[in-house]
Amino acid sequence: MDFISTRDEQETSSLLAIIKGIADSGGLFVPEKFPELTIDEIVSFKDMPYYSVCAKVINKYIDELTEKEIEDITMTAYSGFDTKEVAPLVKLDENKFILELWHGKTLAFKDMALSVLPSLLAIAKKKKGNSNKTFVLVATSGDTGKAALSGFMDAPMIDICVFYPNEGVSKLQELQMVTQEGKNTHVIAVNGNFDECQTGVKKIFADSKFKKLLNDKGYELSSANSINFGRLVPQIVYYINSYAKLVKNGDIAKGEMINIAVPTGNFGNILAAYYAKRMGLPVKKLICASNANNVLTDFFKSGNYSLDRKFYKTISPSMDILISSNLERLLYEITGRDKETVSKWMIELKDKKGYSISEKLNQLNEFYAGWVDEEGTRKTIKETFDKYNYLIDTHTAVAVKVYNDYIRETGDKTKTIIASTANPYKFVFDVLNIFTDEKFSDEDVFGAVNRLNEITGAKIPKNIAELEGKKILHTKTVEKNEMQQAVLDIIK
Numbered sequence: 001m002d003f004i005s006t007r008d009e010q011e012t013s014s015l016l017a018i019i020k021g022i023a024d025s026g027g028l029f030v031p032e033k034f035p036e037l038t039i040d041e042i043v044s045f046k047d048m049p050y051y052s053v054c055a056k057v058i059n060k061y062i063d064e065l066t067e068k069e070i071e072d073i074t075m076t077a078y079s080g081f082d083t084k085e086v087a088p089l090v091k092l093d094e095n096k097f098i099l100e101l102w103h104g105k106t107l108a109f110k111d112m113a114l115s116v117l118p119s120l121l122a123i124a125k126k127k128k129g130n131s132n133k134t135f136v137l138v139a140t141s142g143d144t145g146k147a148a149l150s151g152f153m154d155a156p157m158i159d160i161c162v163f164y165p166n167e168g169v170s171k172l173q174e175l176q177m178v179t180q181e182g183k184n185t186h187v188i189a190v191n192g193n194f195d196e197c198q199t200g201v202k203k204i205f206a207d208s209k210f211k212k213l214l215n216d217k218g219y220e221l222s223s224a225n226s227i228n229f230g231r232l233v234p235q236i237v238y239y240i241n242s243y244a245k246l247v248k249n250g251d252i253a254k255g256e257m258i259n260i261a262v263p264t265g266n267f268g269n270i271l272a273a274y275y276a277k278r279m280g281l282p283v284k285k286l287i288c289a290s291n292a293n294n295v296l297t298d299f300f301k302s303g304n305y306s307l308d309r310k311f312y313k314t315i316s317p318s319m320d321i322l323i324s325s326n327l328e329r330l331l332y333e334i335t336g337r338d339k340e341t342v343s344k345w346m347i348e349l350k351d352k353k354g355y356s357i358s359e360k361l362n363q364l365n366e367f368y369a370g371w372v373d374e375e376g377t378r379k380t381i382k383e384t385f386d387k388y389n390y391l392i393d394t395h396t397a398v399a400v401k402v403y404n405d406y407i408r409e410t411g412d413k414t415k416t417i418i419a420s421t422a423n424p425y426k427f428v429f430d431v432l433n434i435f436t437d438e439k440f441s442d443e444d445v446f447g448a449v450n451r452l453n454e455i456t457g458a459k460i461p462k463n464i465a466e467l468e469g470k471k472i473l474h475t476k477t478v479e480k481n482e483m484q485q486a487v488l489d490i491i492k
């Protein structure tokens with residue numbers, strides 16, 4: 001299948017779209033059309049192992065690879081997960097199913113895609129006869145960085161550099177990153193927030209002089225952020241797989257509608273659910289849940305996307321984002337694939353800090369959007385634990401609460417999958433704080449981990465326990481305007 005840009009005429013193959021990451025104009029690559037899945041095909045996935053479902057679904061987009069090649073990649077990628085199911089569903093009650101997306105190495109849903117992307121990139125380069133070194137640039141709100149570092153560690157011909165907002169990530173997120181081993185990994189704190197990190201990275205990508213300089217040194221830039229289609233496509237799989245498993249378990253009938261609720265930041269995860277729907281998955285509502293950085297809630301309610309607002313640091317830091325990059329792919333669809341209009345809005349976003357889709361608002365009816373403040377997030381974690389004896393993290397709680405609000409508003413009884421995006425231990429201070437007033441210092445993060453385990457009985461993941469005593473290997477901090485220089489320093 002060919003891929004096209006959301007902003008201009010550029011057209012490319014699926015593998016080249018993955019190698020490039022982003023179109024030359026700054027547009028995002030999207031498939032020329034949505035591949036289709038019949039309901040019988042979807043249901044036929046119910047007895048397959050996860051990696052085989054991956055092969056079937058991903059092959060619809062990336063037909064330059066065979067199902068067998070994709071299956072080999074995904075089988076290896078997910079073999080590092082701590083459950084064979086890869087993305088298990090936990091039934092909380094008749095209507096509510098938690099989709100646990102954090103069974104990979106770094107304990108957040110980013111592993112679902114970033115365990116796969118390095119091998120996809122490697123095979124893409126091989127097939128395309130591309131022997132350049134790749135420089136992977138990542139801006140992270142906390143979870144992408146570690147998942148990318150872990151996925152790309154010691155990959156041949158690849159260097160990876162992660163920029164994270166200094167003081168914008170959780171203690172354990174930071175520890176995971178700064179203890180990263182591997183000769184090709186670089187981790188740098190930026191004095192700024194996530195949006196500023198992301199803008200800095202996008203600037204580097206758009207700088208053709210800088211790109212030429214890198215090329216002269218035998219490098220080309222690539223992105224592991226969710227703007228890369230190679231990130232998006234593995235995320236489509238788990239929604240489809242979940243549906244098949246719900247049918248298998250008798251929780252829904254074949255063809256029955258479901259809802260999907262997603263705690264949202266950069267709009268990647270929920271966009272994958274939208275893609276699944278467009279492929280034929282019977283989805284009624286896509287529930288977009290935000291924290292206090294509720295730019296998307298306002299957008300879905302009013303049609304106005306406005307950056308003229310305060311940025312909040314919350315207890316769900318991976319969603320502390322005001323510029324949700326992947327929304328561009330949805331805009332492209334709701335305008336009937338009108339690249340001029342999308343370009344215009346994206347320019348307005350940059351120059352005027354916002355845009356309005358006004359008359360297109362009715363195209364968004366399949367979405368429901370809501371947001372939760374910090375108190376509501378905390379209360380939801382406590383209530384969910386008390387009611388179901390099930391511990392959720394601060395991000396998942398945002399989705400659970402917005403889903404509960406949706407039910408209260410609509411009375412909708414449709415079975416709903418709620419994406420659980422991180423293991424609660426990753427945000428141990430804020431989760432523990434809900435259950436006890438006891439104070440733990442940053443240095444005593446593992447004391448907090450053990451205490452949370454005593455109180456809730458939730459299992460401590462091996463990868464958290466193993467962090468204790470690891471050496472800190474990355475200590476560099478730069479200003480926002482020094483990011484490009486930092487990349488140059490690495491290449492030299």
Ligand SMILES: *Cc1c(COP(=O)(O)O)cnc(C)c1O
Pocket residue numbers: 108109110143144226263264265266267268269270318319395396421422
């Ligand atoms: C990245 C992340 C999100 C937001 O996902 P998007 O695809 O950026 O919308 C939510 N929760 C956690 C734990 C994350 O790491």
